[in-house]
Amino acid sequence: MGPKQKLRWDRSAPPLDAGALPGLLGYRLRLAQQAVFRDFAASVQGLSPGRVGLLIYVDANPGVTQSRLAEAAERDRSTMVGVLDQLEARGLIERRRGDDRRTNGLWLTRAGRTLLGRALQRITRHEKRIAARLSVAERRQLLALLGKISS
Numbered sequence: 001m002g003p004k005q006k007l008r009w010d011r012s013a014p015p016l017d018a019g020a021l022p023g024l025l026g027y028r029l030r031l032a033q034q035a036v037f038r039d040f041a042a043s044v045q046g047l048s049p050g051r052v053g054l055l056i057y058v059d060a061n062p063g064v065t066q067s068r069l070a071e072a073a074e075r076d077r078s079t080m081v082g083v084l085d086q087l088e089a090r091g092l093i094e095r096r097r098g099d100d101r102r103t104n105g106l107w108l109t110r111a112g113r114t115l116l117g118r119a120l121q122r123i124t125r126h127e128k129r130i131a132a133r134l135s136v137a138e139r140r141q142l143l144a145l146l147g148k149i150s151s
Contacts, residue, residue: 025149035130036130037049039126039129039130040123040126043122043123043125043126043129044119044122044123044126047115047119050073050083051083051087052116052119052123053073054069054073054083054084054087055087055092055093055108055112055115055116055119056116056120057069057072057073058093058106058107058108058112059108059112059113059116062105062106062107062108063096063098063105063106063107064105064106065098065103065104065105065106066080066081066084066095066103066104066106067103069084069106084106087112090111091109091111091112092108092109092111092112092115092116093106093107093108093109093112094106094107094108094109
């Protein structure tokens with residue numbers, strides 16, 4: 001299939017029996033993740049959820065080291081270097097030599113703070129859309145339950 005070809009679904013065909021899928025937590029989480037990521041991509045163009053998360057960490061922890069950031073974001077340190085290189089090349093973060101000269105601290109640049117501020121405004125609207133079918137209590141409960149699963 002070429003890069004510009006799109007899948008075409010036959011909407012007139014009867015739906016398949018989903019069998020055990022609707023009762024599987026992983027299946028339901030994956031469907032929810034896909035819906036959230038689709039809306040996120042349409043809302044916050046040019047930044048993935050992962051990169052936004054890194055910018056938020058750096059903003060909240062100016063001078064954080066790459067290794068501490070990798071640990072907090074649960075990413076492999078070698079993968080983190082490439083991602084940070086990309087963010088630095090875009091002018092969103094800067095590395096500064098640390099006190100012990102063996103480490104680099106990370107800071108958002110002015111452009112990074114501006115982009116993150118705009119992204120957070122869009123993310124707020126995105127979050128409202130995603131949670132629109134949930135009451136405040138249900139949203140709080142969902143976050144707590146997801147926290148139990150991911151910890």
